[in-house]
Amino acid sequence: MNSLFKNNYEDVKPLALKLRPQSLNEFIGQEKLLGENGILRKLIENQNISNSIFYGPPGCGKTTLGEIISKSINSNFESLNATTASLDDLRAVVERAKQNIEFYGKKTILFLDEIHRFNKKQQDALLSYCENGVVILIGATTENPYYTLNNALLSRVMIFEFKSLERKDIEIILKNGIEKLGMKEVPQAVIECILDISQGDSRIALNYLELYKNSCTGLDSEEILELFKERKSSYHKEEDKYNLISAMIKSMRGSDPDAAVYWLGRLLSGGEDPRYIARRIVIHASEDIGMANPEAMLVANSAMQASERIGMPEIRIVLAQAVIYLSISTKSNSCYMAINKAMEDIEKGDLENAPLHISNSAVGYKYPHDYKDNFVIQDYSLKKREYYIPGDNRNERLINEKLKKLWGRK
Incomplete structure (x- = not known):
């Protein structure tokens, strides 16, 4: 870049770029992560940054921190945007990274903005490069990575959640x-x-x-x-998205299909990704309907699969069908309560080992299909637990009667 162009560019640069922090000490906000005792700050200062995902709303400092890391850590730095980057671009970065290791003994940090825009094939390729240590990945995304990234990739990264600035x-x-x-x-x-x-x-x-x-x-x-x-x-911002999705879910929970469809329409007309909406519908099917109507999960999951293959405007019809079906369905949060109670006990230290007869060795295990009605009484945990409490609806009343007959529940 010649000096004349550089000077002119500095004059016309947006204020947000002119004020972009150049060091951790200049960074404003994200105290939990980057304050004096913040875990991410310690990792950066100790040159120990590993494969990471920066997840949070726009304008909270994710990209800025990526640039600061490039100046703070003794590594080569590469940057790509997943909205425009191809597999060839990724391979070119990897080739340069290999050369930096071979000739200079330096690692390469790849900052990948909008990482949620990478499809499964691209994410799989990224995974192989992260696993062999050729690059250290720092991905930035405004979408929840637990919904948008492959499980295999998630298992190999640290996730840092950024909050909107105060x-x-x-x-x-x-x-x-x-x-x-x-x-x-x-x-x-x-x-x-x-x-x-x-x-x-x-x-x-x-x-x-x-x-x-x-x-x-x-x-x-x-x-x-x-x-x-x-x-x-x-003004319609990221904050509106969460308010509208909350309104849609609460309308479905409250069995009001008309309100639920209205909020669905608001989300779609505002440009929300149908796949994000579909994922929330699937969660609702288990959290608020569950065993009261197990078919709700099939309907919701079909809508989610369709959202991966069909775009707007047609997908709006599929999502509307799912929203209406779930809205008029019988409700129960028994599955939601069951897993919450189990996780709460585990977090409190209830860490029972699997009994020998149902562990991998299976010594003394009774095979239920060898018995009448495909059932035999045996202990499946040493401690008696009752996490699943059937709801008061037609389907779960039948389930409750079955549990009373099998296990003598009250």
């Missing part, structure tokens, strides 16, 4: 931006409005600050504030 953090960033822009004063009402609009996204906050400065010559503060307030009232 209001006080955005205020500090705005103050720095005001100084950078050489502005003498910004009305507090304008600052408060920007804070409301940004909702924890530093990039949006700085973009609006820059917009305010550029508008000052033609409009007065009151006119600009009025424009900002209009924008605030119509």
Whole structure:
């Protein structure tokens, strides 16, 4: 890059890029991860960063931290964006990484933005490179990695969840931006409005600050504030996504198909990924319906599979069918409560070994199919537990009667 272009580029760069922190000490927010005793800070400072996923909303510092890591760790640094990167791009990075190991003895960190956009084939290729240590992966995503990444890849990375920046953090960033822009004063009402609009996204906050400065010559503060307030009232952010999905789930739980379909429509019209919606529908099928109507899981899972193959606008019909079916279905949270109780006991230290007769050696195991009605009484755990409590609905009342007959439950 020649000096003339570099100087001109510096002049036109967005404020968010001009203010991007260059070190951990300059980084604002994410105290739990990057504060004085933050685990991620310690890993970076000790040069011990391993394959990781940075997961969180836009404008919270994921990409910025990736660049800081590139300056803090004695490694080669490569960056790709999964929305545009191909397998050939990935292979080219790996080849350069191999050369860096061979000639310079240096590892390579690959920062992969929007990692959730990689398909299964791309994720599988990425997995092999991470496993053999050719590259250290740092993936950034706004989507929950437990839903969007392969289990095999998830098992080989550390996941760090980033939170939206707090209001006080955005205020500090705005103050720095005001100084950078050489502005003498910004009305507090304008600052408060920007804070409301940004909702924890530093990039949006700085973009609006820059917009305010550029508008000052033609409009007065009151006119600009009025424009900002209009924008605030119509702004759809990541936060809206979670509010709308919550409204849809609660409407299904409350057996109101009309409200549930309305919130589904709001999500789809707002551009939400149908696959994300489908995953939440599957969770609802177990959490709120479960054994009251096991077919609900089949319907939900079929909708999720369809969402992987069919896009908008047709997928809206499939999702609507699933939402309506689950809404009118009989409800029970017995499966949800059962696993929660079991996990709670395990976390408290209830770590029983598997009894010998049902362990891998299976000494003394009674094979139920050798007995009448394919059932025989034997202990499947040393401690008697009752986690699954059938709900009061037609299907689970029958299940309850069966459990009473088999195990003498009350």
